[in-house]
Amino acid sequence: MSQALSYAIPGLPYGCVFALLGMGLVLTYQTSDVFNLAFGAQAYASAVVFFIVVRDGWPVWAGFLVAVVFGAPLLGALLQAVLYRHVRTQPPLVKLVASLGMLIAIPAVLEVAFGADQLINPPSLWLSPSAIYLHAAGATIDGTELSTVVVTAAVALLLSLMFHFTQIGLRMQAMAESPRMVSLAGVNAEGVGLASWMLSSFLAGLAGVMLAPAFGGLQSISFTDLLVAAVAAAAAGSLKSLPWTFFGGILLGVAEELLSGYLPSGEILSSGLRPAFPFVVLLGLLVFLPRLRKRWARSDDPLAGCDPPPAPLSSSTGGPLFRRASRGTIVLLAGAFVASTMTWISGSWVFTITEMLVFAIVFLSIVLLTGMSGQISLCQAAFVGVGAFTAGQLADHFGLSIIVGMFLAGAASAAVGVVVALPSLRLGGLALALATLAFGLLADNIGFQYSWSGNGQSGINVPRPQLASINFTSNRAYFLLVFVVLCVCIAVVRAVARGTTGRQLAALGGSELAAASIGINPARLKIIVFALSAGIAGVGGALYASLDGSVSSSDFNTLISLVLVVVIAIVGVSSIEGAIEAGVAYVLLNTVLTNDLPTQYSSLLELAFGAGVIVYVLHPEGVVEVSKRFVLDHLRRQPDGNGLAT
Amino acid sequence: MTALLEVRNLRKRFGGIRALDDVSLEVRANEAVGLIGPNGAGKTTLFDCISGVQRADRGRVDLAGERIDDLGVYRRARLGIGRTFQRLELFSAMTAREHMLVAERERRGDGSLLKDLLWKGAPRRDEIARVDELLDELGLEELADAPIESLSLGQGRLVELGRALMRGPRLLLLDEPSSGLDSLESARLAALLRDICERRQIATLVVEHDLELVHSLAQRVYVMDFGSIIGAGTLEDVLGESSVRRAYLGDEV
Incomplete structure (x- = not known):
């Protein structure tokens, strides 16, 4: 039992981060119908900015302000304004590609802006990562872990207060049904959507900065893996319930550590299962929770029919003569292409x-x-x-x-x-x-x-x-x-x-x-x-x-x-x-x-x-x-x- | 003569709500039957249970003497149940003609992946002729090649109707065919439906709020409220019953 506990306790901080990201996912999915797979990259962005600023000699609190309090929401607002605002009524593929594109592009932008150097030993936000603060059931709890748990608990409390007692919380819930209905009721739906993007991006940034010391070095891929767990947490909350998402995230973090504690180390199955584990959980939830399938299958905006129809494919608008002509051109081009490649184009280009x-x-x-x-x-x-x-x-x-x-x-x-x-x-x-x-x-x-x-x-x-x-x-x-x-x-x-x-x-x-x-x-x-x-x-x-x-x-x-x-x-x-x-x-x-x-x-x-x-x-x-x-x-x-x- | 559609003691609950409570009804061959009742009475749930979109908790559904309530939607469609949807379910990015073509090929049931790969999958001339004929009949010939998203709600309902007809059903379930239509369009739709169903010998069960359309289309009606059938007979008869008047038209009428 105490062995299980000693495996489980180090999972708590991971679980907290999953929970924060998961809640961000649920929040934006509710208000803007976009499942933002780029939150992992946003968490990475905040961690990188925090690292750079603190390395350059700023105090930690200033770095926190720049990277998390202002930077993260700003990035969220920017993404919403430029990108996600346009995809709400589009088919699932468009929404997915929009967030996947950002997942890939954000780390690249950071690399161009700050150079491709390895960022090693990220600074800790609050308590020292090397000091041990608590001993519990044979597990030691260091400063990073302790501060992550404490901060997450505080944030969760604040969020639930906000949703229960403030007007903006209520409006965010209403947005889940239909933003058009909300705006017809006289609410600035765009504004509420923006607020929810800023809030959830703040959560992502916070998660990124808090977890960074646990990774040792900053790599975008480890933050992408984080997101995988956050998706599973959001699924545990049926993409709707913030409390369930929160507990789902915590549970997942603990289960992951338990699993890697008990699986024999050094084998492919145990080293590979860990990054894939959250998605195994997700797959199980998807297949066995019918409610979840339904929520994910389609969005039921009662006013969805107001959108203009897409234009027809140009191939269907051209006449038969045009089609025959273009087909002839294609065959001709293909022939010329093969002939060129087989004769005068240089070998390395033939490979390409x-x-x-x-x-x-x-x-x-x-x-x-x-x-x-x-x-x-x-x-x-x-x-x-x-x-x-x-x-x-x-x-x-x-x-x-x-x-x-x-x-x-x-x-x-x-x-x-x-x-x-x-x-x-x-x-x-x-x-x-x-x-x-x-x-x-x-x-x-x-x-x-x-x-x-x-x-x-x-x-x-x-x-x-x-x-x-x-x-x-x-x-x-x-x-x-x-x-x-x-x-x-x-x-x-x-x-x-x-x-x-x-x-x-x-x-x-x-x-x-x-x-x-x-x-x-x-x-x-x-x-x-x-x-x-x-x-x-x-x-x-x-x-x-x-x-x-x-x-x-x-x-x-x-x-x-x-x-x-x-x-x-x-x-x-x-x-x-x-x-x-x-x-x-x-x-x-x-x-x-x-x-x-x-x-x-x-x-x-x-x-x-x-x-x-x-x-x-x-x-x-x-x-x-x-x-x-x-x-x-x-x-x-x-x-x-x-x-x-x- | 046994009924074409026989629904016996269907029961369906959602959580604590009784969507269907011991519902029984029947539709005979070539007969048009109306199903009326206030919103939330369980009419669409009944349709879903008949067509297989949902499974009832208890009870049975028979089509021409054959039990069908444990079959999937597509199996029931192949046995001859066609339906339209209250909220349009069109194939986005396909034209009206393509809607009909895919249904026509399903009716024939002679398409296969192998034939496609042997380059024999394209629409054949006789299929196109049949499709054009129906498009004509529905008055959709002008719109046959327009993107489906550019059609109006009423035209969309016609496409759904055509798609269901093309499949060659024995029983047609129409879920509020006239919602979104004005009274003139709705009268034209009634005439069209009567004509087509008579000629093709299709039985219909129609959910409809427009009583004029029900009156001109259906020989008899069932009335539903709170998941139960509360009246049956000709429209005039059931509208005379006080329980029906209370449920459907409100107390004060």
Whole structure:
């Protein structure tokens, strides 16, 4: 018993931080319907600012004022004003991508602003981290832990007083129903929304500064992991109840420490389970709490119907002649492209171009899943990884050429896709996204760490294939192979899109209930689309593995899944050409920015994300669609002035 | 002759609220039946239990003598239950024509992933002809290719109706088809519904507040209040009953 307590007590401060972040999540979800996955990054931002200011000789209280009291709410207000204000009435994908984009962009902005130095030994906010203040049940409690618990308790008390006794608290609760109703009742809904963003960002900043000393060094990734636990805490409160979120967070922190105390140390399962544990809890809550599923499935703003309809896709507005002409142009361009790559383009660029096509295949899998059926997966990189490691292990152990191996890789990924789809059948929208994120974390932290799968950080070697007299170690030959596979994948996706399955998927994405009411079996369809999408991703993974010659688990970590979704969403998730252009853009930015520019500019990719996301929330149809519409409007010379807006 | 739809002793509770309390009713083939009652009487819950969106706690539902209350929504749809929704459930980003096409393919039930991959999944000529015919009938031909979000509420209800009809139902559940329509549109809708259902031999159960529409459409009505059926018969008869008048029209009438 006392051993259990000695494991459990160090979990309390972690639990407090989870609780603070979780309450922030619930608060903003209630008032603005955005599930802000960027709170982890905001916590990191406050911790970094606090570190820098105190390092430069300011007193701790001044640093606290700058980083937490003023800085954090200011950042929250800024995000709300620039970004989140626009996404309230948008589909779940837009909301998700907006916050994911900030999750990626905020640490990058900090890196550009303050340099990429490692920040080691962050200062403590209040009590000294090295002094032991209490002994309880064999556990020692240091200053960081004690101050975290005390401050969190105080904040929780203040919050509950605010919600029970002040007008702004009441208004925040009303916002949860319908901000438009609230503004019709004469309340400044924008103002209330802003206040709740500032409050929850303050909580995030506080959590970040308090927990920083426990990490030893400041790294954005550890704060992203924090958020994972906060999401689980928010789920424990059904995304509604602040007290339950609070207790859920505390409980989770304690359970996590207990688990790592009792699991044998040094094994993959125990080291990997810890970061994934909160999401295992979340997955359980999602699957077994029907109330939660319902709250997450859709928002029921009674006045949602007031929004203007989106414009039609430009491909549907052009006449048949235009379509035939553009199809001819595409074939011509593709021919010229292949001819150039096979002849005069230099070898290193052929490698880069091949990589673009590989990523186009991966993005295509997201177009099928998200663009055509509205299902959001945040574990697409894991599907790619399953394919890469399947083909790689087969090549490594059995000398199987990846030309054969990629079919098996696709099959293996498809099978994993079905396994992911099965527990998620009754989930939709954000809940599905988070469930797949849980799976991605499991695959990343546990599944890919074994020597028979991804072999962790050291990875596995995957030789290029040989077919009769063609040796694919030549980049040009390999390019041709990838090009053919891409064309086959495009043909498959097109065939699905124009056929029965594509229309059923579109119906499912539009309204699952109505789809079922005309006899479509939603469960079967979701399994099919997950299998197809994962299968295509797996084929892409096999090609990726052999292109590079070696792959490791870090090639397919969860962050990459998030980046992939953000990129394809910005470029345009609803069309096949979007996948190709996303592949080109992603690799181009990656290669050019990592190899051809001085290192301090390497954050430009993430910065471009941030900018892209802001454009995206204003034009959720994607960059490709917006530019096409722009060109078409000009071609038709419609002098209606606001061609894009209508 | 057994009834097409037979609902026996359905019971459904939400927490402490009795949404359905021992509800029994039947609809015979080719018959149009109205279901009226004040808001919150349990009409939509009853629809949900018949179409499978919710499961009743107790009781049974039979369609043409076959027990269906443990089947999912899509299985019941395949057995011939079509429905529309009080709050529109349209397929966003699809046109009206695409709504009909997907339903038509479901009716035929001959689509498969394999056929898609063999490039045989596109809409066939006879399917398009059938869809165009129904769009014509509903007066939607002008709007067939417009984005569904640009349609008015009444037009959206017509698309929902068309989608349900395209599936070829034996029983059509209409949940407030006239809400959001003006009286002229609503009269036109009644004529259209009567005509279509007679010609296609579809039985209908319609939830409606507009008594004029109920009167011109339904041969008989059930009245619900607080989760129970409190009256049944022709509209004139039930409106004459004092309990119904109290529940539905208020005491003072």
